[in-house]
Amino acid sequence: MPRYDAKRIETKWQTYWDQHETFKTGEFVEGKEKLYVLDMFPYPSGDGLHVGHPEGYTATDIVCRHARMQGKQVLHPMGWDAFGLPAEQHAIKTGTPPRITTQKNIDTFRRQLKMLGFSYDWSREFSTTDPEYFRWTQWIFLQLFESWFDPENEWTGPDGKKRVGRARPISELPIPEKIKFAGEEAIRHYQNRNRLAYQHEAPVNWCSALGTVLANEEIIDGKSERGDHPVERIPLRQWMLRITKYGDRLIDGLEGLDWSESIKSLQKNWIGRSEGAEVDFFIGSENQTTDLDQAFETWKSTRAASGFSEEPEADVLRIYTTRPDTLYGATYMVLSPEHPFVDRLTIADQKQAVEAYRQKAALKSDLDRTDLAKEKTGVFTGSYAVNPVNGARIPVWIADYVLISYGTGAIMAVPAHDLRDWEFAVEFSLPIIPVVQPADNYEPSKDELALETEIDGEKRTPFSGMGTAIHSGEFDGMKTADFKKQITANLIEQGVGKGAVNYRLRDWLFSRQHFWGEPFPIWHELDAEGKITGLMRPDPEESLPVELPDLKEYKPTGTPEPPLSSAPEEWLYKTDSDGTRLYREVNSMPQWAGSCWYYLRFADPENNERFVDLRNEQNWLPVDLYIGGGEHAVLHLLYARFWHQVLFDLGHVTCAEPFQKLVNQGMILGDVELTGFQTADGTWVSSKAVEESDEFDTGWIEKSSGKPVSILSLESDQVQKQGEDFTLVDDSTIYVNSRAYKMSKARGNVVNPDFVVEQYGADSLRIYEMFMGPLEATKPWSMSGLDGVSRFLGRVWRLMIEERDEEVTLSAAVTDDAPSEEQLRILHKTIKAVTEDIEKLSLNTAISRMMEFTNAMGQQKSRSKAVLSEFVLLLSPFAPHIAEELWSVLGNTESLAYQPWPIYDESLLQESIVEIPVQVNGKLRSKVSVAADADQATMQQAAEQDETVVKFLEGKTIVKAIVIPGRMVNFVVK
RNA sequence: GCCGGAGUGGCGGAAUGGCAGACGCGCUGGAUUCAAAAUCCAGUGGGGGUAAACCCCGUGUGGGUUCGAGUCCCACCUCCGGUACCA
Structure with missing residues (x-):
């Protein structure tokens, strides 16, 4: 019986924690360090938990358990993001109200999370579907509804930062x-x-x-x-x-956050800020009778006096460009087919063509639009606009490569310096005027070369880079960057344009x-x-x-x-x-709504007066560590930050950013699969000779014949490594595929946590998921890896427990004697490494350090109880059940959840004799043992006397000796 | 195309510019056993050498910096993720 029995131990301690409310967060204590650690709360799907969930949850749980033992007050809640389509679709199919389905799913999820021993404060649990919760979601919506954004307002927030x-x-x-x-x-x-x-x-x-x-x-x-x-x-x-009003704020706010650069850049790209200018092109009034050029002169002088208007008047087309320096090269204009001026600019002769084109564009789904992206299409409206910088009359076209939703829905086309405009101009034989001279050593880029066209017997390519202005009147010779600034200033002065900022980000369809x-x-x-x-x-x-x-x-x-x-x-x-x-209003809010502020509610989940009490918000926010899947790296985080900033502006919260540190856990893939291919008659086909295809059910065809090939799952002993790839053992010309795939029901490679816990126990699952590799990496699942960690826990168990006894009793090898110097050194090395690794979230290496400890202690005939007790504390955040059990067998009566975290003693880490490498010309030649605190001269002397080193130094002169105390010696010889 | 990230044994992965491959899996041999499971011990990058001593090669490719490079710099290749007519 006293074998390591995960099931018995885990049930016992989970019940204990529940009954003692061990992890309930008490009233906030002033002056005590706080830590708010949050998991991205799950959508409780009907499938229950998958193994991806516990990855992040275990990591946060380790951090929290560690922090509690360090004496911090910890907020670690869990809840449910339970609105959403699946419950509704289930309702459509079965007639079961979504609330019932949702409740059932939540119960499953809660049971599974408890089964894994996470230290959540369950008293704070809520679901976004609780009326008491969404009451405040609606309230926040009303805050948005009852507000406007004042772009000019300058103010200083409670964080002391100035904002505009x-x-x-x-x-x-x-x-x-x-x-x-x-x-x-x-x-x-x-x-x-x-x-x-x-x-x-x-x-x-x-x-x-x-x-x-x-x-x-x-x-x-x-x-x-x-x-x-x-x-x-x-x-x-x-x-x-x-x-969109928060575009700049959402970019600026990223600066002080402890997020990976990749997520920050993902968010920045999504917001897609670009700087440029808005420019008005004169088109005359609706029923222009006088000559356009003459009217243009009048318009110009009016504009010079009145300045650039906030909203475009009816006699201009307003465009947005990031390259105002190419204004002299604008040879036509393009309106998006949905642009409101299309009708009035279309002359009678063109009505039919324009109308037909618009119809076609409207029918096109986004898919069609991108499908046809290769070819530029468009129609001339028959009208002209006047370029404000040089008075040139240029034709106005419509084309679907201009989007109504970006900028002003209209562009000036500069074919010489924009690839899309170039393509369009070539297609419709519109003039191309170069106005930027590239540097002398310039080579066209791949994209530019791809568009190379013979025009008037000369091969020409577009140029989209920076350079020097030509054919640009008084601006000739200016560098692109200077020119941009200069012309923007001139446009403002003449009242025909101004600097402008645009975002790829659109307003949120809510x-x-x-x-x-x-x-x-x-x-x-x-x-x-x-x-x-x-x-x-x-x-x-x-x-x-x-x-x-x-x-x-x-x-x-x-x-x-x-x-x-x-x-x-x-x-x-x-x-x-x-x-x-x-x-x-009969629309409802999108699923994002509930997850936009749940982190605030956890600080004060039962408040009936406010969405969160200001005091509680100040005490607990921001979230110190937020862990979740990368699929939320853009939208959820952007939306939540947006809501938070609005609440901040309105004085409802006091911190500007909700999530101080963010970590995206990597995806867990299925077990690695070895796949071979065979034709219908059973002949092997090399994986290099096949490709994916939708044509047949197998999904693969032989490239040469186009015939379907079937896929065969192979065992590892059927294949061998050959260079970078794998081939069949029987035929080294037949390559096979080896890779891990995303877990999916269709592929049948989904691992069920219930099954793993049943087989190995929750502690093994927790440790395995942490041991697989770095938290943020994508990693393949491996069942045999689970055997490994399960064995490790068994070894830990046997370090302390006598397996042959009937009862769970301490092994005879565990003694109260004072620990040996060696045991102390092993322990303190482990304390140092594990502590530092937890702080770095390098949990895989923390576990390997504990394995080393276990291996070393296993060699010791007599094991110090004091040393083992400290080790159990180190292990407890990772494998809390077995740790609690061992802790109690070691003679303790209370949970170890709030035991002080072990502290290492630097002086115990040092070994007295260390082996150091000796290099000659940077190549490792030998190793010598010296006292750990030996000085440089002693080390060099020891190295020079080493037999092997002597051989390498013979007949050479030592030019230089690099000696790093306690680390290494390197002789540079000639 | 653009933006990120990554390329290290049979596999997952370790390595503040200083002993490449920690730890685990797998595999091989041994102990224990009537036998097995479980457990324990030893070995395990490649090549040479006598399975010794020792030597050579080795972190995607090519160059560079350095006494010393998996790690830093430049160029390239491959894979993964995101994104795409954003003017």
């Missing part, structure tokens, strides 16, 4: 005189247009198969991320959040046509005919939460009308105190 731009209450929005004059309704509409949460009629990605509108982020290659269904673009009234999401706390005013007027009334704060109605049917309506539109009348309509009929 701030969210302010909508009541403080300055109303232009014109609008004030138009009356109350106009003012309300104006406010609506400026809110951080606003409604917008926009082409959205409608997926009829899912019966919903999708965010750009939910679409991959023009198909839905979920289910791979086709997506088309249709116009719809949608909720948007004005995240509504979904789902049942299983947070309802919006918004009512729409209806007019006498029951039509939506565009004016809105928020639910008063005190009436929150707006709960979901009971529905009989969860099916999508099949139209973009959300399922909530079939809610009972009394949920959908009400008459306000002033007699206005109101209709409830």
Whole structure:
């Protein structure tokens, strides 16, 4: 019985922790160091936990258990991100209300997490689907709704940092005189247009198969991320959040954060800030009668006096460019097909062609647009615009390579210096004027060369780099960077342009046509005919939460009308105190909403007065360590930071950034698979002669014949290494594939944590996942690796427990004698290494250090109890169950969860004699033993006397001897 | 294409510019056993040499810096992840 019995021990200690509320975070203690460690909370899917979850959870658990033993107060909560599609789709199929399914899944997840022995404070658990939680999600939405962004506001936050731009209450929005004059309704509409949460009629990605509108982020290659269904673009009234206003703040805020450079750059790229200029090109008034060139002169002088207007007037096309220095090379303009000026600029002769082109563009899904990306298409409108810098008349085209959603939806085309414009100009024989001279030693890039074209008998390529201005009037000879600054200044002076910043980031499409999401706390005013007027009334704060109605049917309506539109009348309509009929907003919030602020709620989960008490927020925030999968590196983190910054601007939270340190755990792949290929008649085909193909069920074909090949799983003894690759043992010309794949049901390589715990125990699973490799690396699973760590725990057990006894008793080898110097040295080396490794999150090496300890102690006939006790403490964050059990067998009556973490003594680390390497000319030739504290002369002398070294020094002169005390000796000889 | 990251034994992976391959898996041999499981001990990068001593080669490729490079610099190759008409 006293063999290491994981199941018995683990159940015992999990019950103990539960009963004693061992990991409940108490009231915040002033002056005691705090640590807030958070896992990205899971979506409780019906499949239960997979082995990827415990990877991050174990890492945070180790950090927390370690921190508690160091005397810190630790906040380590867990909850559920439980709104989302799967529960709704299950409801559609079975009629089971999503709340029921969700609850069941949460129960499974909780059971599994407890089974793994994580030290969460379960008293703080909540789900985003709890009305008491989403009450505050709705409240935060109202904060966004009731605010606008003032880009000019300069202010100093509670963190003492100066910022420009701030969210302010909508009541403080300055109303232009014109609008004030138009009356109350106009003012309300104006406010609506400026809110951080606003409604917008926009082409959205409608997926009829899912019966919903999708965010750009939910679409991959023009198909839905979920289910791979086709997506088309249709116009719809949608909720948007004005995240673009926070573009700069979201970039600047990254600076002080302890995040990997790669995630920071991922976020920066996503935001995609670019600097350039907006420039107005004169097109004349709508029914221009006088000559365009003459009108242009008048316009120029008017502009010189009035300056550049905030909004473009009707007589100009406003463009955005990052290369204002190429203005002289603009030879045509392009509008996106959706641009509002297309109609008025299209002359009668071109109407038909333009209309046809627009139709085609509108029908194209994103997929088609990218598919046809190779070829440039477009139509001339028949109209011209005037280049403000040189008065040149240039034709205005429409083309779908210009997107309505970026910049101003219109561009000036400079074919000589932009690859896309070049392609278009070549296609439609438009003039190409070079205005930037590359440096003398310039070689065209691959992309540029690919576009090489013969024009007028001469081979020419576009040039998209920087250089010196030519054909640019007074600016000739200027360097690109200087020219940009200079011309931007000139444009402002002449009132025809200004410096501008653009973002790749778009405003956040914040509504979904789902049942299983947070309802919006918004009512729409209806007019006498029951039509939506565009004016809105928020639910008063005190009436929150707006709960979901009971529905009989969860099916999508099949139209973009959300399922909530079939809610009972009394949920959908009400008459306000002033007699206005109101209709409830029937969209719901996206799944991101709940995860945007859950980290705040954990600091104060039961507060009925506020989303989080300010004091609690100040005490616990920011999150000191946040660990989760890389799939959230962009969106979740960007969205949560955005909400947080708005709350910060409005004074609801006091720290500017929510997540101080972020770590992305790597993905765990399935076991490595060796795959061979065979034709139908059973002949082997080399993996180098096959390729993937959708044509046949096997998914692979032989390249030469195009015939399908079947795939065969091989055992490791059937293959051998050959160079970089593997081949069959029987035939070294037949290469086979060797790689690990993502775990998936389809591939059948999913590892179930329940199974692993059943077989090996939770401690083994925890240690194995940490031992696999660096936390952030992608790593393949290996069942035999689990045997290894399981053996290690068995060895630890036998260090202390007498297996042959009936009862769990201390082994006779464990004594109360004073530890030997050697045992102490081993212990203190281990303490030092493990402590430092935990701090670096280098958990795989921490475990290997403990293995070394175990191996060394196993050799000792008599083992000091004191030494073993300290070791058990070191092991406890990693394998808490076995550690608690051993701790109690060692004679302790209380949990070790709050025992002081062992401290190493530097003086005990030193060995008295060390073996140091001796090199000659940098090559290792021998090793000599010297006293650890030997000085340079002694070391050099010892090295020179070494037999082998003498041989290498014979007949040579020592030019130089490099001696590093305690480390090495190197002789440079001639 | 662009932006990140990574290339080290049969495998997962270690190495503040200072003994490459810690630790684990796998494999080989041995002990224990009637036998097995479990456990313990020894060996295990490649080549040469007598399975000794010892020597040569070796961290994707080519160059460089350095007394000394897996580690730093330059160029390139391959793989993985993200992204893509963003003006």
